[in-house]
Amino acid sequence: MIADVLILACLAVGIFFNALGIAGLLRFPDVYTRMHATTKMTTFGSMFTALSVIIYGVALFLSSGDGQYVTLSVHTLIAAISLAFTNAVGSHAIARGAHKAGIKPAPAIVDRLEEFTP
Amino acid sequence: MIDPWYIAVCILVILVCLSLIRLFLGPTAADRAVAIDTVNTLSVAVLILLGVAYQQIIFIDVAIVYALLSFVSTLYIAKYLGGEL
Amino acid sequence: MIPFLLTFILALLLYLLLAAGSGSVLLWSPSELVAGVALSLLAAAVARNLLCRSDSYRMANPLRLLLIPLYLLGPFLLEVTKANLDVAYRVITGNIRPGIIRVQSGLRTDLGIFMLANSITLTPGTITVDIDEKSHDLYVHNINIPQGWEERPQVEERELFSLANLPAWIRRIAE
Known part of the structure; x- marks a missing residue:
C-alpha cells in the first residue's frame, strides 16, 4: 500500500520535471539555455520514473519472492545510470560543437571563451 | 481503474511530440541536435515504463542499448557540428 | 597483465549484475556463469588498452570506488x-x-x-x-x-x- 503511493508520487514528480524540461526547450531564447532545461530536467525526471519502476520491482519481490523482479530492478538501475552519464557527456559535446560552429550565446552578459580562444 | 503506467506513457509520448516542434522550428542545427537528444532521453524513459506495463524485461535491455547507441550518435553529431569530422 | 585482469574483473562484475536472478547457484545459473567468464575474457583481450591507460592504479583501490x-x-x-x-x-x-x-x-x-x-x-x-x-x-x-x-x-x-x-x-x- 505504501509502495503504491510511492510509485504514484515518483511518477508524478518525474512527469512534472519532464514537462518543465520540454517547456524550457520551447521557451528559452538560445541553444545554451535550452540545453540547461533539457539536460538537467529530463535527466532528473527520467531518474524519478526509473525510481518508481525500481520501487515497484522491490515491492513485488518482497511480497512474492520471484527472482525476475530483482532482474527488473537491477536492469532499470543500470539503464538509469547509463542515461545520466550519457546525457551529461552528450550535452557537453553538443555545447562544445555549437560554440566551435560559431553559434554565440545570444543574450549573454559575458563570454570568456570567446576572449581566450580566438 | 486504468493502469498508471499507461497514463504516464501517454503523457511522455505527448511530450515527445511537443519536443518535435523544436526539431522542426529550430533556427540552427545545434537546436535540432538538442531536440533529438531530448527525444532520445524520453524514449528511454518510455521504454522502461512500457517494460513494466507489458511485463517484458527485454524492453529494459533494449532501453540500455538504446541509451548507449544514441550517445554515440549524439557524439558524432556534435563532432560534425564542430567541424572536426 | 594488470590492465587485462582489471578489465576482466570489471566486465565479469557487469555481466553478473546484468544476469542476476537467473538460476540456482547463488543467484546465477551455471551456464550463465560459464558464458560470463568466456565473454569477459574476450572483452578483456580486446579492450585491455582502452580502459586502463595510465600507469598508476590508485582507482583499483576498492575504498575509493x-x-x-x-x-x-x-x-x-x-x-x-x-x-x-x-x-x-x-x-x-x-x-x-x-x-x-x-x-x-x-x-x-x-x-x-x-x-x-x-x-x-x-x-x-x-x-x-x-x-x-x-x-x-x-x-x-x-x-x-x-x-x-x-x-x-x-x-x-x-x-x-x-x-x-x-x-x-x-x-x-x-x-
Whole structure:
C-alpha cells in the first residue's frame, strides 16, 4: 500500500520535471539555455520514473519472492545510470560543437571563451 | 481503474511530440541536435515504463542499448557540428 | 597483465549484475556463469588498452570506488535537487541572465576533470562548454550569473556550489 503511493508520487514528480524540461526547450531564447532545461530536467525526471519502476520491482519481490523482479530492478538501475552519464557527456559535446560552429550565446552578459580562444 | 503506467506513457509520448516542434522550428542545427537528444532521453524513459506495463524485461535491455547507441550518435553529431569530422 | 585482469574483473562484475536472478547457484545459473567468464575474457583481450591507460592504479583501490556511490547519494543528490528546482523556477518565470565564465579547477587527473565537468553539467544552473587542456580550466555556461562575476577573469570552482563542497569530495576520490 505504501509502495503504491510511492510509485504514484515518483511518477508524478518525474512527469512534472519532464514537462518543465520540454517547456524550457520551447521557451528559452538560445541553444545554451535550452540545453540547461533539457539536460538537467529530463535527466532528473527520467531518474524519478526509473525510481518508481525500481520501487515497484522491490515491492513485488518482497511480497512474492520471484527472482525476475530483482532482474527488473537491477536492469532499470543500470539503464538509469547509463542515461545520466550519457546525457551529461552528450550535452557537453553538443555545447562544445555549437560554440566551435560559431553559434554565440545570444543574450549573454559575458563570454570568456570567446576572449581566450580566438 | 486504468493502469498508471499507461497514463504516464501517454503523457511522455505527448511530450515527445511537443519536443518535435523544436526539431522542426529550430533556427540552427545545434537546436535540432538538442531536440533529438531530448527525444532520445524520453524514449528511454518510455521504454522502461512500457517494460513494466507489458511485463517484458527485454524492453529494459533494449532501453540500455538504446541509451548507449544514441550517445554515440549524439557524439558524432556534435563532432560534425564542430567541424572536426 | 594488470590492465587485462582489471578489465576482466570489471566486465565479469557487469555481466553478473546484468544476469542476476537467473538460476540456482547463488543467484546465477551455471551456464550463465560459464558464458560470463568466456565473454569477459574476450572483452578483456580486446579492450585491455582502452580502459586502463595510465600507469598508476590508485582507482583499483576498492575504498575509493566505495566512495563514489556515497558521493552520488549524498552531496550530489542534494545539489541536483536544488539545481532542478532553480531551473524550474527560471523556466516558469523566464528570469535569466546567461553568460560563459572561466572556472579555475585545481584538479590534475583526467578522472577528476571528468567527474567535475559532469557534476557541473548536472548541477547548479551550469553547463561545461569547453576545457582548457593545458591548465585544466573549465569554460562554464551559467544560466544566472550573480552580480559582479562578469568583471572577474576567473572564478574558483567551489563558489559554484552552495550547499556542499563537491570539489573536495572529487579530490578525495580521484587524486
